[in-house]
Amino acid sequence: MRSIMTSHAERIRALGARATPARLAVLRLLETAERALSHHDIEAALAGTGFDRVTLYRVLDWMVENGLAHRLTDAQRVFRFSLAASNAPAHNSHAHFRCEACGKVFCLDQVLVQAPALPQGFSGKSVELCITGQCARCEGQDAQQS
Amino acid sequence: MRSIMTSHAERIRALGARATPARLAVLRLLETAERALSHHDIEAALAGTGFDRVTLYRVLDWMVENGLAHRLTDAQRVFRFSLAASNAPAHNSHAHFRCEACGKVFCLDQVLVQAPALPQGFSGKSVELCITGQCARCEGQDAQQS
DNA sequence: TTACAAATGCAACAATGTTGCAGCCGCCAC
């Protein structure tokens, strides 16, 4: 685990960029996150560090551009970011689950998505599957309440 | 044309609402649209009629609430609206195609989406499948350019 | 250690959607 963390800086520099505190912090945060984080989530989690809003946006953009993270748009029209598995070139087929109750978005890595047949002339590049419903925790709470 | 309009009004009134010009216009527009329209698209299409921005938002919200239309969020984080097929109660499983080149979103009615298996405790309500790529028209133009 | 370009912080802006409220008008009853 330690070797992974120290290699963060090297991995960033290998992309021809600088290993700045902001990039390291976001990279570490996404690595430990079990779900796709919004910019708001990230800002809150790193509140103590004093990074500027804009810096976080730019770090996230940079990560997406360089294939370190994936950006998806949730149903509330906010961007969410999840770390891209470094050894998953076929990460195109990514499934997500959004909980209607708590609003969190989970990555369903074990769900395989295959591209369906398209109309004549259309060419698909990536497929995104998003399931909406209730997550395990909210499902339990909901049963208690109502 | 008149018969279509009058049936629209009846359909609206059957929901316990008033058949106002704004609702009729949006309903007609979505009916003739071959793709999911954004609020911006709709505002532009109805520019001559003088409907207020907010009115259109409210009409669209009302349509979604009453099952007349579906709302989806595209990758540019804007809402898009498509008419709900009146005879498709299992319309939950809806597939869309977004063209990277022109940004338009198409409804793929013929593509069937089935919900995948979820982790323990999760319950899915609706599934949305979105394919990103190039549409037939842009695919052709792209071939010419490059 | 130094210099340079990349990265940051700040402020202002842009795009999209929401809320409050006064007044209008579609619809039903007569």
Next chain:
DNA sequence: GTGGCGGCTGCAACATTGTTGCATTTGTAA
């Protein structure tokens, strides 16, 4: 046909999320 009620609209102001310009700071390699 017409009167009145309440749903609907228009306007203005606001909220949220993300972007751009520019001066300053800082990571990195020489």
